Amino acid sequence: MSRTLDPARPVTTATSRRSRRGLLIGLAALFAALLTVSVLSVAVGAQSVPLATVADALRDLHSDDTAHQIVAGRLPRLAAGLLVGVALGLAGAIMQGVTRNPLADPGLLGVNAGASLAVVVAINVFGITTAAGYIWFGFAGATLVAVLVYGVASFGRDGATPVKLLLAGAAIGAALISITTAVLLTDATTFNQYRFWTVGSLAGRRWDLIAQVAPFVLAGAVAALLTGRLLNTLSLGEEVARGLGQRVHLARVTAAAAAVVLCGAATAIAGPIWFVGLLVPHIARQFTGPDHRWILPYSMLLAPVLLLASDVLGRVMAPPGEVQAGIVLSFIGAPFLIALMRRRRAAAA
Amino acid sequence: MRRPHRLLLAAFGATSLLVTTACGAAGQASDEDARKLPAPVSVEHRFGTTTLDTVPERIVTIDLQWTDVMLSMGVEPVGYSVDTLMPETGVPWETIPEGATALSLTDGVPVEQILALDPDLVVASFSLTDQATYDLLSARVPTIAGPPDADTVIPWQELVGTAGKILDKTEQATQVVSTVEGQVAATAAELPGLAGKTFVLAQYVVGDGLTVVADEQDGSSLFFQQLGMTLLPEVKAEGERTGDARIQLSTERIDLLRGDLLAFLINGGDESDLADIPGFGELPGTVALLDYPTIVGLNTPSPLSLPYSLTQLRPHLDTAAAA
Numbered sequence: 208m209s210r211t212l213d214p215a216r217p218v219t220t221a222t223s224r225r226s227r228r229g230l231l232i233g234l235a236a237l238f239a240a241l242l243t244v245s246v247l248s249v250a251v252g253a254q255s256v257p258l259a260t261v262a263d264a265l266r267d268l269h270s271d272d273t274a275h276q277i278v279a280g281r282l283p284r285l286a287a288g289l290l291v292g293v294a295l296g297l298a299g300a301i302m303q304g305v306t307r308n309p310l311a312d313p314g315l316l317g318v319n320a321g322a323s324l325a326v327v328v329a330i331n332v333f334g335i336t337t338a339a340g341y342i343w344f345g346f347a348g349a350t351l352v353a354v355l356v357y358g359v360a361s362f363g364r365d366g367a368t369p370v371k372l373l374l375a376g377a378a379i380g381a382a383l384i385s386i387t388t389a390v391l392l393t394d395a396t397t398f399n400q401y402r403f404w405t406v407g408s409l410a411g412r413r414w415d416l417i418a419q420v421a422p423f424v425l426a427g428a429v430a431a432l433l434t435g436r437l438l439n440t441l442s443l444g445e446e447v448a449r450g451l452g453q454r455v456h457l458a459r460v461t462a463a464a465a466a467v468v469l470c471g472a473a474t475a476i477a478g479p480i481w482f483v484g485l486l487v488p489h490i491a492r493q494f495t496g497p498d499h500r501w502i503l504p505y506s507m508l509l510a511p512v513l514l515l516a517s518d519v520l521g522r523v524m525a526p527p528g529e530v531q532a533g534i535v536l537s538f539i540g541a542p543f544l545i546a547l548m549r550r551r552r553a554a555a556a
Numbered sequence: 557m558r559r560p561h562r563l564l565l566a567a568f569g570a571t572s573l574l575v576t577t578a579c580g581a582a583g584q585a586s587d588e589d590a591r592k593l594p595a596p597v598s599v600e601h602r603f604g605t606t607t608l609d610t611v612p613e614r615i616v617t618i619d620l621q622w623t624d625v626m627l628s629m630g631v632e633p634v635g636y637s638v639d640t641l642m643p644e645t646g647v648p649w650e651t652i653p654e655g656a657t658a659l660s661l662t663d664g665v666p667v668e669q670i671l672a673l674d675p676d677l678v679v680a681s682f683s684l685t686d687q688a689t690y691d692l693l694s695a696r697v698p699t700i701a702g703p704p705d706a707d708t709v710i711p712w713q714e715l716v717g718t719a720g721k722i723l724d725k726t727e728q729a730t731q732v733v734s735t736v737e738g739q740v741a742a743t744a745a746e747l748p749g750l751a752g753k754t755f756v757l758a759q760y761v762v763g764d765g766l767t768v769v770a771d772e773q774d775g776s777s778l779f780f781q782q783l784g785m786t787l788l789p790e791v792k793a794e795g796e797r798t799g800d801a802r803i804q805l806s807t808e809r810i811d812l813l814r815g816d817l818l819a820f821l822i823n824g825g826d827e828s829d830l831a832d833i834p835g836f837g838e839l840p841g842t843v844a845l846l847d848y849p850t851i852v853g854l855n856t857p858s859p860l861s862l863p864y865s866l867t868q869l870r871p872h873l874d875t876a877a878a879a
Contacts, residue, residue, distance in 0.1 A: 252806070252808050253808040253809055273834060276838075277810075279834070280834045336825070336826070392662055392663070393662065394640075395640035395641050396640075399823065402763070402824055410763065410765065410806075410807060411762065411763040411764070411829070411832040527798075527805045527806060528765055528803065528805055529765055
């Protein structure tokens, strides 16, 4: 049965097999899961704080009490996980939808590399040393490269086809990464600063950083959730979409713009925790089928659940140290993705 | 302190594979007129045992400790590695002789460049951890690598002792050790209040976590112990549990920084980043925020670095002793 679900197949029949009610219940369950990991990420850490103290700290924070400070320190970390998760989950779903390629993710499209290089330039050339200062460079870098990739892919007769987009992204990304590496290898001081941003951690992200980025994630998320119908039409293939009166180019640019804003924001906070963006839409499709109006909200909730769960796990798995959320996520996510890929259904982007 | 970027750079060590044949038999040229050691000296290290029969005259030093040890013994290395995180003016306690070649470790240990210096001994500690690189070097030049556990720092006294034997200058080695230990002992005598106080040597890698020395036997701990202090028992216990000389800590584990003296480096940031460590402002002991060279001088101590770091640390020692 699943073999019949190739990408070009009209989505309406596929969705009708899954009841709207069932999908809503699934969404509610995901929301409950998100609440649970959120509570865990405040209650569980490398330093065990009694639950009563956690509750005390949340109710009435004594800023001179170390246990209270520990709890207070977990809150921006939770916020960072939520924002990054929401952003990457949605961005991954959109990118896979726009390019009609299940392998698309911000890393492959060069957005990651653009943001990284911009941050390195911020540190190396402009001497910016605070995270809150150089996030804007990461943001601008992501946007510039997205525009560049789309521009390069648009050359030629067919315009920006999915394959050309991926190739342009991979090529530009590779070039940018080599420049970044060259700078980092020759300048230890820059590397030292850059590390904060590249370890794939949610630790040490502060409220000022969160507050700067949050509006972008919120705006991007709202825009992204509205692109479901556009992505559905695009998934029918270019000719069909055009035949249905869809302005393919505009639809793609609109959706991609939302994805770039989200990627830029996520990158600004946590650096390259990209895997979640690749993985989550695949899991979401297991439940939703190929209807993007459901894939998007599912991905939006599922990604922070996975990211926060990885973060919590990373705090307790190697005491007295921590393992970065990005590493835990890749570690548990990779086999999971492989298992999913082995089922043909997952290929229906 | 293990500098995280070395982990990245280690991956590039393999690039030096091209070297082998080009540098022929140059290394053995000076054998005939070399001065014989009274007895062969064997040094055990990470990759085995290296035995020397003659006194080396063209020495390449990889890592700061060895450069310092050789300089303190009056030997000018023909090549020495540089630490790019040190100030541009150089390592504050070193005067590098003119003519010595600075070696960058950015692309791994530069085997070709080292062999071009025609050395008759290469000494290294934590930066030579790649077997292939060691094989390349040791096939041409007697090479001494670091300890089996790259996270352990060899006590500088031991390095000076080794240098004394290799150079056939054991008396001078004894003198170097006693002079520097004398300075530490004098400080201990001036500050009897340090006796029994606990110490912690740590760094915060900004946005990631803390690294703390957790082994009493480590070369960096001996200095504090000679001042009469003891490693914070909780840190020691964690080190014994994990089996590591240097342990990684979550920023939430502030309890493991609560020594009477905390010698601390903010690595990759500034004091505003201390806000990431809950309770740092309420630490009960004396908190000594030190710059990179001073912490390196304490973390990988040498007969040259310790007097410098001791001077930098002194005001904090005074405070800790009086507390």
